[in-house]
Structure formats: C-alpha cells, structure tokens
Amino acid sequence: MNRAQPYALGLFRIVVGLLFACHGAASLFGVLGGAMGGGSIPAGTWPGWYAALIQLVGGTLILLDLGTRLAAFVASGSMAYAYFKVHQPEALFPLQNGGEPSAVFCWVFLLLVFTGPGSLALDRLFARRSGAEPSADRTREQAPAVAA
Template sequence: MANPSLSTRLNKAQPYALGLFRIVVGLLFTCHGAASLFGVLGGAAGGGTIPAGTWPGWYAAVIELVAGVLVLLGLGTRSAAFVASGSMAYAYFTVHQPEGLFPLQNSGEGSALYCWAFLLLVFTGPGALALDQLFAPRGASRSAQEERQEEATAVTA
C-alpha cells in the first residue's frame, strides 16, 4: 500500500491545528481582558485597571475576558467568536482607524488580527479539543468540516 500523501496527512491534522489556533487566540484574548479588569499581567495600558462601567473600555474588557474564555474552552465558539470579532472591528474603526488609514500607521494591527482570527472561527467552528463536543448529541460529534474533508478525499481518490 502506498504512503498517504502529505496533503492527506495534513488534512487529517487540520481539526487539531484549528483547535490549537482557537486555544491560543482565546488565551491571548482572555489575558487582555484580565489585564484590563484585574490589573494582572501589567494591567491596562501600562498598569492599573479600567474603572467599572467606563465606556467603551470596561465593556470591551468584559467581552475580552468572557468571549476569550469561551473560545479557549470551545464552548459556544461560533457565537463567542462573532461577538469578539465585532468588538475588535469596533475597536479598530473607533480607536485606531481615525489615527491613520493602515494598521501599521495607527497601531491597530492587534485589533485587526483579532477581528479576522475570530471571524475565521465563526466560519470554521472550534476544531478539535473543544468542550462543545462533550455536549453534542451522540451522532453529531463530527463537524461539517470533517465531512467535507472526507468528501474531498473520496473525490480525489
């Protein structure tokens, strides 16, 4: 029997790579929220915390903390990622974009990257290693992405 092609092996690892991507992005986003709300990891904007109820910073920090934890754990990933993506789009267009047209000019790379990373998770789902899989109905543990991969493999075979 022939060795599976590199493409086939990479396709089999794709859900795990996506799961690790989700975990890392969720962890980093959670750290931003925790820094702003609790003053840990250097605190908000060079130290300290954001006063409770301050618009929009405190609300953004709550979204970062809650959505980050949900994405990290893989619980309600698509919904949490949608909210997180929207909050980062808002941050980019209200805070960064008025300072310059491009993210490199306006220090908005982080907001832009988080926005697009979370939007990707909205469409791909959580990948492997998500707690959502524990609560899925017994026969529904396979993702639509895994089914598409099998179909593509069957077509190319």
C-alpha cells in the same frame, strides 16, 4: 496534512482564545501588566470596560469551545469597532495607528465563525456524554474526504 487540520484548528482556537482572555483580564483586573501597564479600567467605563469584558468572557468561551461561533462573532465585531472607532481616526493604516492587534483579532475571530472550533473541543465531549448528535460542522470534520 489534511488529517491534522482539525487538530491544528483546535490548537489555533485555544491559543487565540487564551490570548484574548488575557487581554481582558489585564484590563479588568490589572493583572499581566494591567490596562496599558497602569492598573485596571474603572467598571462601566465606555467603551474600554465593556470591551475588556467581551475579551475576557469571549476569549474564555472560545478557549473552552463553549459556543465558539457566537463568541467569535461578538469578539470579531468588538475588534472591528475598536479598530474603526479608536485606531483608524489616528491614521489610515494599522502600522501607523497601533491597531494591528485589533485588526488581526477581528479577522481571526471572523475566520473561526466560518471554520468552527476544530477538534480538542469541550462541546464535543458534552455531546458525547449527553448522547446528543454532534453538530453538522463536527460531523463534516470527521467524515472522510471523497475523491471526485
């Protein structure tokens, strides 16, 4: 199971990034059901339009593993803001205030900040092509486990 961990993490990152980008695309462009089923959010509207832009750009970056840790950090913060400013004032718990997606995305992205992107990453492909050394977290993923 441990050998599959980087691949499972990579697949997890891809799926979560795609879902997050779809939320942004729905809000910005009115596709996939639009913003709450009612079309797109007007450009520049605070905070919805900016949140949707973070969702689209951040989700795409996370999906493709282009600066995953930084994109996940920004995405996590935006979801924490969404939860505490939009949902939490309505009721205390996420089940009561409709904030489950915001809370879950916040914690998922915070996890990616600390775990890194896993395998199946474009950053690794670019590092190989340029001849650069992979980052420290990628080297650690490839290193065999040492028994204590």
